[in-house]
Amino acid sequence: MSIIARPDNAALALEGKLLKGKWNVLRRIDPPPGSTGGFFSIGYVVHDGEREAFLKALNFHAFFALFPGKRVVEILAERTKAFEYERTLLLRVKDHRLSKVSQLLDEGEEIVMGFTIPQVPYLIFEIAEGDIRSTIRFAGEIDLAWKLKSLHDVAVGLQQLYGIKVGHNDLKPSNVLLYESGFVSKLGDLGRSLCSDIVAPHEDGSFPGDFTYAPPEFLYRFSIPDLSIRMKATDVYLFGSLLVFYFTGTTMNALLFKNMNEHFRWDRWSGGFDPIKGYLIDGFYKALQEFQSHFSDIKFGEKLVEMVRYCCWPIPEQRGHPKGLQQLGEQYGFHRMISQLDLLSKKAEIRFR
Amino acid sequence: MDGIFEFKERNVIPIWRDFKRTVRMGELADQVRLSIPGTANIGRAIADWNIMQTIGTAADLVNSAYVAGYFDRKEVEEAIRLIRQDKLSAGKSLIELVEAIENIQTGHEEKAGSVLLEFDTEDVQRIKRVFDGEVFFRIVHRTRELTRSEPRNPIVWVEMARLYSTTNQNDKAELAMNIALQLAPDSRFVLRAATRLFVHLGKAEKALFYLKQSAALEHDPWLLSAHIATSSSIGRFSKLNRQGFTLVESKNYSPFDLTELYSALGTLEFKHGERKKAKGLFNSSLIKPNDNSLAQLRWISHEDHSFDFDPFAFQRVVNPFETYAFEYFNRSQWKDSYDNSIRWLLDTPYSVQPAALASYLATCILYRYEEGIAVCKLGLKVNHKDPVLLNNIVFAYSVTGRPEKAEYYLGQIMGLDWSTLESEQVTMLTATIGLTQMRNGAIALGKEFYFKALTLAKKLPNLYYKYMVIINFTRELLLAKDPDMHEFKKEMDDLKIESHFTDCIFMRREVQKLAVPSSIK
Numbered sequence: 001m002s003i004i005a006r007p008d009n010a011a012l013a014l015e016g017k018l019l020k021g022k023w024n025v026l027r028r029i030d031p032p033p034g035s036t037g038g039f040f041s042i043g044y045v046v047h048d049g050e051r052e053a054f055l056k057a058l059n060f061h062a063f064f065a066l067f068p069g070k071r072v073v074e075i076l077a078e079r080t081k082a083f084e085y086e087r088t089l090l091l092r093v094k095d096h097r098l099s100k101v102s103q104l105l106d107e108g109e110e111i112v113m114g115f116t117i118p119q120v121p122y123l124i125f126e127i128a129e130g131d132i133r134s135t136i137r138f139a140g141e142i143d144l145a146w147k148l149k150s151l152h153d154v155a156v157g158l159q160q161l162y163g164i165k166v167g168h169n170d171l172k173p174s175n176v177l178l179y180e181s182g183f184v185s186k187l188g189d190l191g192r193s194l195c196s197d198i199v200a201p202h203e204d205g206s207f208p209g210d211f212t213y214a215p216p217e218f219l220y221r222f223s224i225p226d227l228s229i230r231m232k233a234t235d236v237y238l239f240g241s242l243l244v245f246y247f248t249g250t251t252m253n254a255l256l257f258k259n260m261n262e263h264f265r266w267d268r269w270s271g272g273f274d275p276i277k278g279y280l281i282d283g284f285y286k287a288l289q290e291f292q293s294h295f296s297d298i299k300f301g302e303k304l305v306e307m308v309r310y311c312c313w314p315i316p317e318q319r320g321h322p323k324g325l326q327q328l329g330e331q332y333g334f335h336r337m338i339s340q341l342d343l344l345s346k347k348a349e350i351r352f353r
Numbered sequence: 354m355d356g357i358f359e360f361k362e363r364n365v366i367p368i369w370r371d372f373k374r375t376v377r378m379g380e381l382a383d384q385v386r387l388s389i390p391g392t393a394n395i396g397r398a399i400a401d402w403n404i405m406q407t408i409g410t411a412a413d414l415v416n417s418a419y420v421a422g423y424f425d426r427k428e429v430e431e432a433i434r435l436i437r438q439d440k441l442s443a444g445k446s447l448i449e450l451v452e453a454i455e456n457i458q459t460g461h462e463e464k465a466g467s468v469l470l471e472f473d474t475e476d477v478q479r480i481k482r483v484f485d486g487e488v489f490f491r492i493v494h495r496t497r498e499l500t501r502s503e504p505r506n507p508i509v510w511v512e513m514a515r516l517y518s519t520t521n522q523n524d525k526a527e528l529a530m531n532i533a534l535q536l537a538p539d540s541r542f543v544l545r546a547a548t549r550l551f552v553h554l555g556k557a558e559k560a561l562f563y564l565k566q567s568a569a570l571e572h573d574p575w576l577l578s579a580h581i582a583t584s585s586s587i588g589r590f591s592k593l594n595r596q597g598f599t600l601v602e603s604k605n606y607s608p609f610d611l612t613e614l615y616s617a618l619g620t621l622e623f624k625h626g627e628r629k630k631a632k633g634l635f636n637s638s639l640i641k642p643n644d645n646s647l648a649q650l651r652w653i654s655h656e657d658h659s660f661d662f663d664p665f666a667f668q669r670v671v672n673p674f675e676t677y678a679f680e681y682f683n684r685s686q687w688k689d690s691y692d693n694s695i696r697w698l699l700d701t702p703y704s705v706q707p708a709a710l711a712s713y714l715a716t717c718i719l720y721r722y723e724e725g726i727a728v729c730k731l732g733l734k735v736n737h738k739d740p741v742l743l744n745n746i747v748f749a750y751s752v753t754g755r756p757e758k759a760e761y762y763l764g765q766i767m768g769l770d771w772s773t774l775e776s777e778q779v780t781m782l783t784a785t786i787g788l789t790q791m792r793n794g795a796i797a798l799g800k801e802f803y804f805k806a807l808t809l810a811k812k813l814p815n816l817y818y819k820y821m822v823i824i825n826f827t828r829e830l831l832l833a834k835d836p837d838m839h840e841f842k843k844e845m846d847d848l849k850i851e852s853h854f855t856d857c858i859f860m861r862r863e864v865q866k867l868a869v870p871s872s873i874k
Binding site (some may be wrong): 130131132133134135136137138139140172173174210211212213245247248249250251253254255257258261263264267268269270271272274275277278279281282285290291293294 | 372376377379381382383394395397398401405407408409410412413416417419420421422436440441442443444445446447449450453502503505506507508509533536537539540541542543568569573
């Protein structure tokens with residue numbers, strides 16, 4: 001008889017359990033789509049008798065591995081705080097019935113005896129079919145209507161979050177989740193979001209999300225002090241960059257990097273944000289030209305290029321719709337993008353019908 | 354060399370090139386390599402790739418790797434392979450991104466050579482066709498279009514200013530530069546270009562104003578040197594001199610970043626008679642010089658021979674044309690001097706100095722009159738009242754028997770405000786008027802002008818002008834077979850020309866050949 005050592009991790013031991021007398025934990029899936037780094041959470045498919053759902057269990061062990069030497073109590077306190085923050089935001093989303101943000105169906109904490117840390121906090125979401133990376137293609141225009149509709153949903157989701165004072169701030173392809181056979185896109189993972197009336201545990205003025213997607217100001221070590229402006233300016237950039245990704249397979253950061261001389265790239269520049277602005281703008285215009293070259297229908301492309309131009313403008317204070325710049329509180333709003341994308345997606349539908 | 358084309362005074366005012374070349378020269382770079390700020394890592398993208406291999410996850414991973422600079426993971430290579438294999442789904446940009454990564458991996462990114470020119474040719478007629486014709490206008494048109502499509506791009510406005518400046522549209526150049534300064538008041542490229550333009554327009558105070566406005570000034574050696582040099586050019590004391598010394602002593606900057614600052618401070622010390630200090634500073638400027646600091650020391654060494662150095666020892670300097678043009682001149686290597694002055698002209702087409710030197714060499718030394726005329730015309734586009742260029746073109750047309758063409762430019766010379774001209778220029782122009790008259794057969798009148806020029810030349814402290822007037826006058830007397838030719842020939846032969854007046858020595862020899870009886874020739 002051989003004995004297989006069981007890992008001392010309660011989050012891995014949920015399979016087969018009934019949670020809150022309602023959710024049957026069916027099987028483990030790895031990693032959960034649209035969660036802050038699959039490493040830090042463990043995913044399961046659960047069922048409540050009516051529908052399947054996705055359970056995201058907090059994996060304390062991953063943090064112990066990531067921060068060896070750090071006190072366990074400290075990690076537990078930090079992670080619990082972060083989990084609690086995400087839970088609060090998700091409950092707010094649920095309360096406001098935001099249609100384009102992945103919905104929290106339930107949440108709780110399971111005690112699994114026999115482990116050093118028996119507590120397993122979890123969140124249960126509506127289950128996604130995947131994220132956009134599972135289906136997207138970058139060449140050709142067959143998916144044009146779908147892409148525009150998906151981007152429209154994303155913009156609505158971001159606007160809905162603004163309505164409850166939340167900035168997503170980690171928008172990237174893996175966080176755009178697909179539902180209803182891919183017809184509906186929703187924002188997933190609020191784990192790195194910021195909120196203007198609740199202090200996020202990770203709020204320190206820096207970019208909270210995946211740094212390879214960060215707006216250029218952060219890459220050049222600049223951050224707008226006002227949280228509310230910063231989080232909105234960030235989301236607008238990330239949205240523009242996502243739009244670029246949908247059509248080219250490259251992010252705005254990659255296009256910027258490619259279109260700037262190596263001397264001015266963020267891994268070389270130490271001269272601060274103000275002196276780089278001129279070169280950054282020059283690189284940005286070149287990146288826009290590259291983006292524009294993707295569209296065979298110039299007029300159609302122009303609308304999207306225009307949107308990227310004001311969404312991804314490298315200077316955060318000047319970012320946003322040009323008309324919004326003159327209206328207080330409107331600069332970083334998504335209303336105009338939503339209308340424009342709605343119109344464009346309808347046109348594209350007619351074109352390819 | 355002490356010709357009219359030599360700088361009376363030289364300061365390390367920034368050299369203004371197009372953006373692309375300025376970048377490649379390394380003047381705009383930070384010399385310190387940094388790690389990417391924050392916590393960029395591609396662990397998440399790699400984990401996702403390991404679970405699902407689609408064009409979407411491949412794109413996600415490759416983008417993250419490119420931005421974070423992590424290429425050496427096998428997963429990144431796998432993703433690249435998938436993109437390469439599935440071109441139908443990947444699209445143009447993604448494939449280009451993969452190529453960009455491969456270029457970085459193989460070290461194929463663009464590097465600067467020792468020559469960086471927009472057009473690299475020694476064919477003056479071709480250069481003239483470029484500047485006169487469709488090519489130049491196409492560049493102007495394209496740049497103007499860019500100012501419309503990219504109205505908030507300061508770089509484009511600087512380029513526009515440069516093109517305007519090259520065609521003597523100075524008001525428009527200034528306006529374009531003002532816009533660039535509004536858009537990027539802290540940009541090193543914009544501020545240095547603006548400094549050069551404003552100094553060129555005689556508005557050094559304005560250059561100082563914008564430099565002073567910039568928060569970057571006190572910590573940027575490239576801006577600080579521009580401020581010190583500009584102040585020095587108008588005889589003003591820069592309050593930032595001390596800051597300049599602090600910076601060079603701080604050890605926070607690379608020798609290349611400091612080269613112009615060392616040079617500017619060295620020039621200051623030189624002007625104050627502090628030769629020892631100046632030498633130390635110039636030596637430091639040579640640790641890693643650029644074309645400007647090299648040219649500055651070349652000029653200083655011309656002013657004071659105790660600063661002698663070998664300019665050709667600095668092979669890694671990009672575009673050292675000014676230095677080489679003068680140095681070859683001093684060594685009587687006329688063709689090399691000419692080629693470098695042409696390249697200097699191509700490098701800084703808004704400047705009349707290289708055109709003055711090139712046209713002098715073409716017309717007086719190399720007898721390439723048509724090229725000399727073409728160069729003069731190019732230079733006159735930048736400054737249609739430049740007395741040296743007007744002089745050279747009149748000379749070229751006169752000695753090639755085209756008085757009617759010389760007449761037009763002679764009219765321009767007569768229209769100059771002579772009271773504003775330097776004594777050397779008045780001497781030179783007076784002699785050239787004498788030449789035109791003698792070539793037209795008005796020998797007596799021509800001689801009168803030459804005598805007048807000689808009187809003026811003798812009053813000048815620099816003997817070069819006296820020698821030149823005598824040599825040129827003797828040649829004209831010999832050609833006209835004037836009875837005075839013997840007297841002047843003797844005077845010319847007896848001249849004890851110092852060895853550094855290489856062009857005088859060459860020209861005297863040429864005139865002496867004229868005097869040899871035709872039977873011996």
